[in-house]
Amino acid sequence: MSRSESIAASGPIPPQIFGELKHWHRDDCDCCINDDYEESSGQASVPIHVSRRKFVHYTSLIAGLSGFSAVTPQVNASENVEKRNIIAVPLSPIAPFSTTRTYRTIILANGLQVVLVKDSQAQRSSVALTIEGAGQFSDPEELPGLAHLMEHIVLSSNSGGKAKAMQRKARRIWNDDKYMTDSKYSNEKIDNAAGEEDFEDWLADNEGDSNGFTAPGFVCFHFNGPHEILPEGLERFSRLFTIDAIETTVKEYPYKIPREIKRVDSELDRASDQSRAFYWLKSRFTNLQHPFSRLGAGSRETLQVNPSKEGIDVRPFLLKFFRKHYVASKATLVVIGKEEVRTLDRWISSFSNVMSQSTNSARVCTEQPSFPEAIVDKGRSTKGATQAIILRSKEDAQYDEDIQTLCMEWPLSLTYTRDRCDSRQAPTQHVITAPAVGFVLSQMIARRGPGSLRYFLDKFGWIPKGGTRGLPRISFPVDVSGFQVIRVEIGLTNEGFANRSAAIAAVFESIRTILSTPLQRDLMKQYLAAAWLHGYFFAPRAPDAISLAVDAQRYGIGGNGGIAVQGNWHLMPSPSDDKCADKMKEIITDTLKIMSDEEAAIISLRASSKAIFQFSGGLIDQKISTSPLLKPWRVERVTNARYLLENRAYGGSSYFKSLYWFSGTFDGEKMTPPYLNPLIPTVFRAPRPVLERQTAWGGRRYFYLEDANASEIPQKSIVGLKLTNQNIWSELQLSQTLEVDYKDSRILWRLWQIPPSYVGLIGLPLPMRPPESTIECAFVVQLISELPSQLTSNQIALANLWLLSFDDEILDLAELGSVAGIAYETSLNQAGIRLCFRGVSQTLPSYVRRFCRRFIQHHMNLVDGTTIISDSAYQRAEIEASRSPKISRLQKQQNIIRAPEREVGVEGLALMNSIAGGYLISQGDVLPNESRLLVTSLQQIFGGFKVSIDPFPEPPLREVMYKPYWKPRDASSCLLPGVTLISDACGRVPR
Secondary structure, three states: OOHHHHHHHHOOOOHHHHHHHHHHOOOOOHHHOOOOOEOOOOEOOOOOOOOHHHHHHHHHHHHHHOOOOOOOOOOOOOOOOOOOOEEEEEOOOOOOOOOOEEEEEEEOOOOOEEEEEEEOOOOOEEEEEEEEOOOHHHOOOOOOOHHHHHHHHHHHOEOOOOOHHHHHHHHHHOOOHHHHHOHHHOHHHHHOOOOOOEHHHHHHHOOOEEEEEEOOOEEEEEEEEOHHHHHHHHHHHHHOOOHHHHHHHHHHOOOHHHHHHHHHHHOOOOOOHHHHHHHHHHHOEOOOOOHHHHOOOOOHHHHHHHHHHHOOOHHHHHHHHHHHHOEHHHEEEEEEEOOOHHHHHHHOHHHHHOOEOOOOOOOOOOOOOOOOOOOEOOOOEOOEOEEEEEEOOOOOOOOOOOOEEEEEEEEEOOOOOOOOOOOOEOOOOOOOOHHHHHHHHHHHHOOOOOOOHHHHHHHOOOOOOOOOOOOOEEEEEEEEOOEEEEEEEEEEOHHHHHOHHHHHHHHHHHHHHHHOOOOOHHHHHHHHHHHHHHHHHOOOOOOOHHHHHHHHHHHOEOOOOOEOOOOOOOOOOOOOOHHHHHHHHHHHHHHHHHHHOOOOOEEEEEEOHHHHHHOOOOOOOOOOOOOOOOOOOEEOOOOOOEEEEEEOOOOHHHHHHHHHHHHHHHHOOOOOOOOOOOOOOOOOOOOOOEEEEEOOOOOEEEEEEOOOOOOOOOOOEEOOEEEEEHHHEEEOOOEEEEEEEEOOEEEEEEEEEEOHHHHHHHOOOOOOOOOOOOOEEEEEEEEEOOOHHHOOHHHHHHHHHHHHHHHHHOHHHHHHHHHOOOEEEEEEEOOEEEEEEEEEOOOHHHHHHHHHHHHOOHHHHHHOOOOOOOHHHHHHHHHHHOOOOOOOHHHHHHHHHOOOHHHHHHHHHHHHHOOOEEEEEEEEOOOHHHHHHHHHHHHHHHHHHOOOOOOOOOOOHHHHOOOOOOEOHHHOHHHOOOHHHOOHHHOOOOO
């Protein structure tokens, strides 16, 4: 590895400038003459020779790639400063994927907004086109589902013909032997493209794929394929959106319309829970002037049968819909490829003549929602509020007869405004949208731990144990500017379904508890920071073409909150923005007030026939005895789902409050408002750079900054960067042995610090992250002991049960940590006990200390009976023991099931007393001083168990760096409350 590559492997230096760094340094320059480490000061001279002209060029490059705007630094020649050993470091975390992506935005002559993206890591080229105002809310009253049919007609139109110009461009760019000799891309194959060739057929023949989807407010078309077909694919794709292609398809190929109507009808999922819930909700809207009352994906009945009866010809409606709503000035095209943006720019020229050129369809900006009042039939009867019970279909892929779903929905009216009505640019203020609001509400309502809604539902046995089925889940089945529907879903057990009115009362009580105290700005900033961690900094992949095209319609392009800006995350305001935090607090408070009103909620329960007829009757709710085939059961017209409107039990709230009173009186547990999580930093520091240098004899030396923001020349800075010189760089010692005396015992600990270039060889495997330097680090605490290698099968089973039972005892801390991006693992190995941790470097050391302090108390809690081993811990221990080949399955079950807490605690104590020392292995964004402080804490925490004076064993480092199985199991980002609303990797954009 060259010196320039070594430097770039770990620090924030973008790879695009590695080559330039290589030429900046000379082995015989005077800054590299002194190569000795200064023992007295602990500092080292870092040999990086940078002239002022090249340094300005370098900082401009790194600023642009990091999402900062670079400004030429003003250097005063009179200052007595060493300029040769100066380097720039960022002041904040580097924008994810800023070193692999380049953006360019263009507005074509017809008003089409284009975003071009060069992605050096893209495996395939991808294209997406969204058109605002061409969605389901634009359906004419006579033909519900016409927007969806229009999507199908567009994709089925012909895009063939001999694209001679684009063929020549493609051959010129991809003129290599493999491409030109491949039968799929031969001259004969290209030149013989039939004039009537279907775009989807052509794409399938070339290993590509295309699709589209129609949302309430827009329509989206997209395709992807190998990089070499992108030029021709773009031209063929553009011809789908010409009025000539649509007229030809509608007038000359009339057989395509009934064929596509059949396909539209086949996409209507009448069996799924989500589809049944959606169409039942739609049937509750009685105001026929509201577009949601007639919203639908379309079916054979609405597009063929009914129009035929009324004498309506669908063809002129399709042409009129295309001319009116498929307007170029309302569309956004996103192209992602590996080519330079200037090349992509040439390939989109054919889009200058697509769609309608109308200019009279400018957006209307208004501070008030443009929708009429949503008059909702909540099914009230003379006996009070009602709730619907919807019979689930056994054909649903997610069908489980023992898990029922409580669904609560409220209409909202959030308006997403822009500064100018005729501008596609992002507004100056960050747009706060429903997904951002939903994430914060999820963190409040679906949080875990004592005092939360989930805690009480789980305690009363109303939700499934473990997993995420009982976790309140927030989503938005409809989300357009001016009108949204927020949905809260909770999985219930059969016992919970029998007490459904009380479970509903619990949800309202939790909402009122949140409103009982004013929300604080710091709490909002904490939730914003959590969103940035899981949706931005730790994103495993960059947003794809579909996500960018959809977001461009809502957030705009450029500016402070739009797409296509490096270092800007448009989905959530920054936690450092106090104004946006206050605005978010105001919106959250208003939304909670709406949700706290029991009269405003639309409530349904999707239940299996088993639950309805065997568990519908509880202490408060009445048993259902009528067959779904008979009245008063009703039928929803679209999905044919049968539902029953029943009166909500008057005593539901009283019953829950009585259980709640007993819990507070005897257990001391009460519902509490959300509180600050000390493990979530609200201000993120920059990753600390580490430089690697190869010595003349082939070795390596590593240098680091104590503080990425430190500088001996504070006035020498540029926007987003800080200039530092050689004197504040220190050398990194990879291995250190530390010895302390603790209670007359000699405790040996060894500190290993894995440099960035070694992580791939010997480091701990971590989840996929952006390629830039991150603020994440990992620790491995290896407690050295020879006892695990001498244990019998029975003792191993008890030791595993000891570790597994600790998972339940540490659950509160683990859940706080999971929201903060922290995970852990405990395991036994031949060298002793291994504890692994990963998370944000600012808070992970504190988490490790808390964890270890509770870890050393666990065996005592088992011995004195303070901790009771749960049934789930025994079940997990049985699974672990079943992997051992030494004893029979019956012996394994007997050894585990019959093991009392005291016996398990004694085994844990024996393991702790056998500790002879330890390793602390650190990697990632952690400095030596932080590691040494943590080692000192660990020595004190574990020092009291030293009883052996055996020589300090040294297991090979590779033997303790095996892959961890991170806990808690449901702490994956996509399983955390609300993350699916703001994370592209978790399916944020339905498609």
